[in-house]
Amino acid sequence: MSEKRRILLVDDDVDIIEQFSFLLREAGHDVITARGEEEAGDILESVKPDLAIVDLMVDHLDSGFVLCRRIKDLYPETPVLIVTSNPPEANIGMDAATGEDGRFVHDAFIQKPVEPRELVDAVQRLLSS
Amino acid sequence: MNRPDKQQTIVVIDDDYVMRLSCSKILAKAGFRVETFEDGAQGLEGIARLRPDLVVVDLKMPGISGMEVISRTAQIDPAIIIVVITGYATISTAVETIKSGAYDFLPKPFSPDELRLIVDRGLERRRLLQETQRLEMERELLRRRFVTFVSHQLKTPLVAIHQYLDAMRHLGDVRVTADQRQEWIGRCLERSDEMLAIIKDWLTLSKVESGHLCTERKRIDLTPLIRDVLKALAEVAAAKGVHLAAELPENTYCVRGDRNSLSVLFDNLISNAIKYNRPNGNVTITGQVREGDVTISVTDTGIGIAPEDQQRLFDEFYRVKARSSASTSGTGLGLAICRRIVSELGGRIDVESEANTGSTFCVRLPACHEAAAL
Numbered sequence: 120m121s122e123k124r125r126i127l128l129v130d131d132d133v134d135i136i137e138q139f140s141f142l143l144r145e146a147g148h149d150v151i152t153a154r155g156e157e158e159a160g161d162i163l164e165s166v167k168p169d170l171a172i173v174d175l176m177v178d179h180l181d182s183g184f185v186l187c188r189r190i191k192d193l194y195p196e197t198p199v200l201i202v203t204s205n206p207p208e209a210n211i212g213m214d215a216a217t218g219e220d221g222r223f224v225h226d227a228f229i230q231k232p233v234e235p236r237e238l239v240d241a242v243q244r245l246l247s248s
Numbered sequence: 249m250n251r252p253d254k255q256q257t258i259v260v261i262d263d264d265y266v267m268r269l270s271c272s273k274i275l276a277k278a279g280f281r282v283e284t285f286e287d288g289a290q291g292l293e294g295i296a297r298l299r300p301d302l303v304v305v306d307l308k309m310p311g312i313s314g315m316e317v318i319s320r321t322a323q324i325d326p327a328i329i330i331v332v333i334t335g336y337a338t339i340s341t342a343v344e345t346i347k348s349g350a351y352d353f354l355p356k357p358f359s360p361d362e363l364r365l366i367v368d369r370g371l372e373r374r375r376l377l378q379e380t381q382r383l384e385m386e387r388e389l390l391r392r393r394f395v396t397f398v399s400h401q402l403k404t405p406l407v408a409i410h411q412y413l414d415a416m417r418h419l420g421d422v423r424v425t426a427d428q429r430q431e432w433i434g435r436c437l438e439r440s441d442e443m444l445a446i447i448k449d450w451l452t453l454s455k456v457e458s459g460h461l462c463t464e465r466k467r468i469d470l471t472p473l474i475r476d477v478l479k480a481l482a483e484v485a486a487a488k489g490v491h492l493a494a495e496l497p498e499n500t501y502c503v504r505g506d507r508n509s510l511s512v513l514f515d516n517l518i519s520n521a522i523k524y525n526r527p528n529g530n531v532t533i534t535g536q537v538r539e540g541d542v543t544i545s546v547t548d549t550g551i552g553i554a555p556e557d558q559q560r561l562f563d564e565f566y567r568v569k570a571r572s573s574a575s576t577s578g579t580g581l582g583l584a585i586c587r588r589i590v591s592e593l594g595g596r597i598d599v600e601s602e603a604n605t606g607s608t609f610c611v612r613l614p615a616c617h618e619a620a621a622l
């Protein structure tokens with residue numbers, strides 16, 4: 120791997136943060152973590168991540184999508200990976216994933232729990248695309 | 249009468265030209281959009297196309313009868329209100345039309361006022377029906393979401409445990425040190441405890457709901473009951489450096505209820521007052537008897553609750569996501585349980601709070617005036 124890539128990890132669960140950041144740092148990435156939409160928003164003011172990993176159920180039922188949209192508005196070229204423990208159809212506002220204007224607010228979607236390898240691979244794929 | 253902004257449509261079906269004309273005039277003057285048809289076949293075609301709010305139909309017409317128009321209109325849209333006009337109003341025909349789905353009938357001859365009145369009442373009925381339907385749909389949506397929501401809450405700790413175990417299985421000893429492993433195992437245990445707490449609270453909640461928790465209705469003096477709760481929580485409070493104080497004279501705050509559920513109630517409230525407090529903070533419990541009600545207030549000098557969160561506190565699984573309380577664990581069911589218990593006992597619970605200053609939770613219950621049993 121060439122240079123360190125910076126990943127913003129947003130999840131309201133401390134243990135998911137602990138696990139995912141461990142795995143991603145192990146894989147050689149630089150990880151910044153946020154416990155919610157608000158904290159993520161503050162970070163985004165000054166940091167442009169190479170990738171964002173967003174849990175859908177942060178703060179409110181649909182705030183994950185709101186955050187995804189915010190990231191895309193600020194940094195259109197930053198890929199967004201959504202992780203959720205719900206099947207896609209159970210997520211309220213999932214149809215908003217493409218937004219009313221038809222613009223993508225996420226680039227990939229994985230369901231928790233996720234195997235360590237699968238997470239690292241998904242991240243790698245998004246970073247190299 | 250509150251009339252919707254949108255102009256309402258009325259269809260009039262009658263083979264009598266004069267009747268069509270006069271109904272149409274009266275109703276148009278009252279502000280409705282009116283369409284008339286001279287027989288049942290055309291009328292039904294018009295109903296299917298216009299989707300009117302109300303239909304006025306003559307019972308006796310050549311071709312398709314008024315009775316058939318009633319039943320076929322109900323097939324098109326059961327929410328359309330049907331008023332029947334009839335020249336030979338016998339009780340039996342009236343009963344029959346209403347049985348087949350008409351809202352009401354109007355015997356000929358009738359005055360303009362009579363027509364307007366019956367139409368207004370019919371439309372009011374339609375509004376009520378639609379309102380009930382809307383509430384029903386909202387409740388259904390909430391119920392559907394609720395299942396998703398509860399399963400998410402239950403899944404969360406399991407997913408965390410799964411992630412830890414999976415990492416420990418896949419990453420060798422070199423990548424995960426023995427210390428790291430110990431810490432992770434500790435986290436797994438904590439999360440499984442959390443899972444157990446959710447299930448325990450969930451059970452308590454459903455017990456209150458099904459009436460299996462508040463079973464007894466005994467006279468209970470709240471003072472010793474609260475004293476016992478405080479005793480049980482003394483250690484937790486000391487660990488957090490929170491001072492507990494209660495100034496409650498005995499035999500003053502007596503209610504009728506169930507010892508078990510009242511303990512759960514005050515345990516939840518006082519636990520919260522400790523949990524969402526700060527080091528060196530206070531929790532004060534006071535009582536009041538007024539207008540046949542006993543009010544017990546639990547006041548803390550803790551982090552407080554923002555106005556927008558106050559309304560949702562008593563909802564199942566609702567937890568404030570402020571940074572200040574993000575690190576405290578809990579199921580978010582405690583106050584939902586409190587609300588159910590209090591309403592089961594015929595009382596109410598309210599909150600007053602200011603962010604960063606503190607909160608007061610007031611429980612109001614009907615006082616029990618009977619003297620203590622000897």
Ligand SMILES: Nc1ncnc2c1ncn2[C@@H]1O[C@H](COP(=O)(O)OP(=O)(O)OP(=O)(O)O)[C@@H](O)[C@H]1O
Pocket residue numbers: 449516520521524548550551552553561566567568569573577578579580581582583584607
């Ligand atoms: N005294 C208080 N001061 C500040 N915030 C409070 C207070 N009591 C409750 N809250 C807020 O209300 C939320 C809901 O409280 P509730 O008792 O229902 O759940 P919990 O304490 O999170 O979990 P549980 O009581 O089931 O362990 C809490 O998460 C907290 O954010």
Ligand SMILES: [Mg+2]
Pocket residue numbers: 516519520578582583
């Ligand atoms: Mg609580």
